Amino acid sequence: TQLLEQSPQFLSIQEGENLTVYCNSSSVFSSLQWYRQEPGEGPVLLVTVVTGGEVKKLKRLTFQFGDARKDSSLHITAAQPGDTGLYLCAGAGSARQLTFGSGTQLTVLP
Amino acid sequence: KAGVTQTPRYLIKTRGQQVTLSCSPISGHRSVSWYQQTPGQGLQFLFEYFSETQRNKGNFPGRFSGRQFSNSRSEMNVSTLELGDSALYLCASSPQGQGGRTGELFFGEGSRLTVL
Numbered sequence: 001t002q003l004l005e006q007s008p009q010f011l012s013i014q015e016g017e018n019l020t021v022y023c024n025s026s027s028v029f030s031s032l033q034w035y036r037q038e039p040g041e042g043p044v045l046l047v048t049v050v051t052g053g054e055v056k057k058l059k060r061l062t063f064q065f066g067d068a069r070k071d072s073s074l075h076i077t078a079a080q081p082g083d084t085g086l087y088l089c090a091g092a093g094s095a096r097q098l099t100f101g102s103g104t105q106l107t108v109l110p
Numbered sequence: 111k112a113g114v115t116q117t118p119r120y121l122i123k124t125r126g127q128q129v130t131l132s133c134s135p136i137s138g139h140r141s142v143s144w145y146q147q148t149p150g151q152g153l154q155f156l157f158e159y160f161s162e163t164q165r166n167k168g169n170f171p172g173r174f175s176g177r178q179f180s181n182s183r184s185e186m187n188v189s190t191l192e193l194g195d196s197a198l199y200l201c202a203s204s205p206q207g208q209g210g211r212t213g214e215l216f217f218g219e220g221s222r223l224t225v226l
Binding site: 033035040041042043044045048088090092096098100101102103 | 114152153155158166200202207208213215217218220222
């Protein structure tokens with residue numbers, strides 16, 4: 001069974017601060033995705049990382065895939081209230097089924 | 111390109127009743143996956159359909175069932191509803207399914223089910 005652990009589970013910060021969310025596993029994934037979900041809506045795909053060590057940037061968001069393809073991080077610079085939401089990582093592995101992390105609930109206070 | 115459409119968005123049922131939820135995937139997507147989301151359990155995988163065949167199934171009782179039609183639209187059914195079935199049910203479509211190289215999913219807005 002492939003498991004993905006996300007940390008922290010909850011994060012409340014002030015506007016303008018930086019933050020990092022982690023997604024860790026003992027399993028190797030062929031790719032890893034990050035989603036953001038806002039209240040009352042479904043998750044929206046932010047990015048997919050495929051290559052070990054890969055770094056992708058999406059405006060103020062930086063995503064990194066670990067060299068061994070077992071972990072990933074999401075770093076947000078100068079967080080804004082619009083970044084508030086549930087961040088989910090999901091790994092594609094040998095089970096032909098995505099494995100979702102438990103999520104990080106981010107609240108950015110104005 | 112239209113996104114994934116789920117109906118109904120909200121519904122209230124009583125214990126013992128049954129419910130059917132509908133999902134229309136993105137045009138051209140052959141895979142539809144269903145998830146149950148609750149605050150305590152997070153996203154729980156129900157099943158995936160690809161070209162009308164159930165490709166994978168999560169660890170849910172037989173009261174939860176689904177099907178996919180030739181136009182890729184999918185329905186899921188929950189019979190003999192229990193209070194614990196109250197949740198957001200999410201449908202997601204994908205061109206190649208979760209077994210594809212990246213397995214990216216495109217989610218609908220969900221159907222919020224409340225069981226009284």
